[in-house]
Amino acid sequence: xxxxxxxxxxxxxxxxxxxxxxxxxxxxxxxxxxxxxxxxxxxxxxxxxxxxxxxxxxxxxxxxxxxxxxxxxxxxxxxxxxxxxxxxxxxxxxxxxxxxxxxxxxxxxxxxxxxxxxxxxxxxxxxxxxxxxxxxxxxxxxxxxxxxxxxxxxxxxxxxxxxxxxxxxxx
Numbered sequence: 001x002x003x004x005x006x007x008x009x010x011x012x013x014x015x016x017x018x019x020x021x022x023x024x025x026x027x028x029x030x031x032x033x034x035x036x037x038x039x040x041x042x043x044x045x046x047x048x049x050x051x052x053x054x055x056x057x058x059x060x061x062x063x064x065x066x067x068x069x070x071x072x073x074x075x076x077x078x079x080x081x082x083x084x085x086x087x088x089x090x091x092x093x094x095x096x097x098x099x100x101x102x103x104x105x106x107x108x109x110x111x112x113x114x115x116x117x118x119x120x121x122x123x124x125x126x127x128x129x130x131x132x133x134x135x136x137x138x139x140x141x142x143x144x145x146x147x148x149x150x151x152x153x154x155x156x157x158x159x160x161x162x163x164x165x166x167x168x169x170x171x
Contacts (some may be wrong), residue, residue, distance in 0.1 A: 047062065
């Protein structure tokens with residue numbers, strides 16, 4: 001497949017859409033395809049390079065959570081990262097970048113219990129919410145277990161933040 005150049009902030013000429021609830025908002029780690037990104041957000045980014053024939057949200061920027069230097073400080077009123085933070089190689093850098101570019105937002109990720117039962121090989125971290133902060137614990141092995149239909153535990157958790165948040169990484 002042929003790679004197409006991605007849009008950067010410097011070359012983006014259109015004004016951002018303003019979401020009626022979230023203002024100027026970013027879906028960080030949006031993925032691709034018609035069902036994955038949040039609807040009607042101002043801007044989208046992911047690590048997936050732009051390729052011909054693949055549907056991308058608009059405007060789309062190719063940037064990892066660990067280095068979103070294409071965005072300015074506090075550029076977004078709301079940052080949504082849905083099932084992306086557990087994939088990062090460096091959650092310390094990713095959290096620093098999210099706090100730098102956003103004024104508030106939500107991080108969604110699997111509960112540690114869900115990750116132990118049927119986690120994916122490309123998830124690098126167990127993520128806990130501990131006394132109002134995020135705790136990242138490095139996974140030492142791939143986790144697979146019971147099918148999702150046979151469990152009755154909460155599978156996902158949302159961490160809402162405003163202005164900033166604390167985190168700790170345990171290797």
